[in-house]
Amino acid sequence: MIKRFLKDDSAVSVSVGSILIFSISVLAFIMVMNSFFSMMDQTEETVTREEFETYGNDMALQLTNVDTIISNTGKSGVNSLKYEFTIPDKVAGEYYSVNFSNKSNEITFESQNQVKVKVPYSVCNTQVETTTIYSSSTNHYFFYNSSKNLIEVH
Structure with a gap:
């Protein structure tokens, strides 16, 4: 009886098989697309972090240069x-802000999609x-105000 039960496929329908194959295919497609979008988000975040670190290091160097020039011409x-x-204006398609903190001596970059990078800077004088400041605005500059002995960021 068991042999006959295992070999009996008269209850199997072509439509049930088609539905199963279609369902499995849709699930596989959804999993592939989900992993693709997840990977793209990680790549975008990595690019944003690297760009922020590059620009932050450049700005820290420029602040040090301004401080050195002030010291030499004081x-x-x-x-x-x-x-x-x-x-x-944009990094990875997003506008961002740059915060200069005098207390922590850090430049903080933060994008609209919440990627945040802190870069230290050093000034002696x-x-x-x-x-x-915001990336969407134009004409950024450091301005040294000798009466306050302060570098203003615009």
């Missing part, structure tokens, strides 16, 4: 110094104004 009576810098 006795010559220079009252102000303007040092322009450029940053891209001046202070850096605590402020936030």
